[in-house]
Amino acid sequence: MSNQNMSVPALRRLPLYYRCVIALKEEGKKFISCTDIGSRLELVPIQVRKDLQAAGATGRPKVGYEVDELETVLKEMLGYGKPTDAFIVGMGNLGQALTAHKEFERCGLEIVAAFDTSPLKIGRDYFGKRVFPLNKLVNLAQRMNIKMGIITTPAKSAQDIADIMVEAGIKGIWNFTPVHLNVPDDVYVHNENFMSSLSVLINRIS
Amino acid sequence: MSNQNMSVPALRRLPLYYRCVIALKEEGKKFISCTDIGSRLELVPIQVRKDLQAAGATGRPKVGYEVDELETVLKEMLGYGKPTDAFIVGMGNLGQALTAHKEFERCGLEIVAAFDTSPLKIGRDYFGKRVFPLNKLVNLAQRMNIKMGIITTPAKSAQDIADIMVEAGIKGIWNFTPVHLNVPDDVYVHNENFMSSLSVLINRIS
DNA sequence: CTTTAATTGATATTTTATTATCTATTTACA
């Protein structure tokens, strides 16, 4: 199924290609070349070709890739076909923003439940998602076979939440806090560290 | 001042070291080694040492780095001392979440004004930041000498906003939309593409 | 029917980032 030996940088570029393909499809294009995609995304054609090759797409010389086929291949590789169910913990501003985010549903992610410790939030619905107390997480995750968790709590609770997620059998954690999480080897953590991005930006403009 | 020839991966790790240093300082530690930092962050000591070296820190054999000095060096390199003023455009859920984010102020970023097109939002305050109409951006940015812009609008308006920011003289754009932005060479765009992160997560758990 | 231009696919090269090795230094302890 999903190619595990694809490099992280390449994998991160696939959604860009997907968006590009959808846009071109809407423009009525039937075929598309690496050069086309590259010029739209400011990437060199060779890189696009290598990435598409790794994703399993095949094209025809002089013509390029068939748009419909490319869409299918990318969709498959990105898991857009069968969405992954996820829990989100921390219904602060960021948690709410992610829960409201429409694009996730079109892109392989279904946030099925939210968790918080605040009695003001528990039992409420945010954008159609019910908020549960934290102590229900393990049980619900196991019953619903949840494999992905999103952490949008304050930094100080992040490790505790991660521990709970690990106990619940979650295998992928999307960590929006700036703390390093300690988890077993079979759990993959992706850190969305805004501070890291900020460092680069500040460095580049000064 | 800020070292332009530091690699992006290394630069992205600096905030992690900074957090670690602050934590150790609070624990009362006076000196800290690469091994210590590495074991806390699950990084190999050599990598930590090289990064700190690039940041300009110097340590003593057998002892490590002085915590206070390390804090100063990292703070300087990260620009935490003199915060960068920024404008944010798009006061939807994500825009509000970022505006509310307390940590930015402690980490070199000051969001000084917000912009939106919705009459319901213009004139209001969100977390102490006034929302202005979009057509005020260029003028305000020039008067306030704003060099950083954050885009949290819907995807379809992103390029338009980027064009306005470029016109306003903004040199660094933090793009939270999934679209590729076309800007002149002297403007640096950092893409915070949630879809890219999602690809990696979905790929790794399946 | 032949030539030309564009493009893929495969392989090779270069660049960048990470990791290892080795030496010098410093502290702690016998």
Next chain:
DNA sequence: TGTAAATAGATAATAAAATATCAATTAAAG
């Protein structure tokens, strides 16, 4: 005072990613 252990700092090696080169293929134009 001497020795062992830990560590920084410098240099070297390795691994990973990006980019270039080249041959094969195909469609279109002459």
